[in-house]
Amino acid sequence: MSKVIVVTSGKGGVGKTTTSASFSSGLALRGNKTVVIDFDVGLRNLDLIMGCERRVVYDIINVINGEVTLKQALIKDKNCDNLYILPASQTRDKDALNLEGVERILNELKESFDCIVCDSPAGIESGAFTAMYFADEALVVTNPEVSSVRDSDRILGILAAKSKRAVDGLDPVKEHLLITRYDPKRVEAGEMLSVTDIQEILRIPLIGVIPESESVLQASNAGTPAIHLDKSDVAEAYRDVVGRFMGDEGLPMRFVTVEKKSFFKRLLGGR
């Protein structure tokens, strides 16, 4: 049974695309045949983060309009055998992304993929709505910051009331809280909302915490999803997220407390 997972947040710049790239790569590394779809028509960026921008020929709108087949538009990922990318259109009007067309594409993808990851645009307009409408599960990406938490709450309201599952009266969309750009040092100093604070406010199960890290920028510079980085806490944290999503038990929540660096580590400047 294939799953449609939306990566959403409401607010922009919190790490949806970074998460979509690493999460879909992680699912593929675990043996799931995975496709990741960019829903940000007009402002596509997933291709850059995945490092396949120069191989984009066709996009999701071409497929919806019947100009090309799905197979022609899918781009095989350079790092994972099991992963494909369906880019958004950079030029078209965002209204070209209609619900009927998207449903047709998703149904076709479900025939050959285990996991379909939908990278939502920011906001609550049609693009974001279309990305979440068909979801079975949702990763709600939230920064420990007031506007992001508020927007996530809004998105949760929309998932609960307006998604296809809600409209059809099926089991609700399974929601997962993913906290990104977390800085335990600032939390300890009382300058940042803690994991517990955010959980108490949003009241959905936590799937992971991604620490604030310089390596995210380095990953995007290189066009390699952060999960592939060596010795990076971000990569480890994303692997944990994928593990929990796949049902691995007993994974401790890492990177949520200040790490006491040993003298040697400090001397060597390791991170």
Place this chain on the structure above:
Amino acid sequence: MIAGLISYLRGNEKKTAIVAKERLQIILAHERAGRGAPTPDYLPALQEELMVVIAKYIHIDRESINVQLEKHGEYDVLELNITLPDKMRLNR
């Protein structure tokens, strides 16, 4: 900076994370309440039909029946209030 030093010495400055949490709890409680379904449009019709049924058995007037939908935490409560006329109570 001097102000910061003073409040540091006093040690009574509220941490901003706590302020953030309190502000969020208040605004979200408010927004969630407003987000729930607005008064459903079937309420007047429901009130009218109930009125007809009850009027078959008891003589009541239009103002003595009241139907409303309220939110009590997680639950929606449909509340039906019928005020019986004084005379009837006396007969019993």
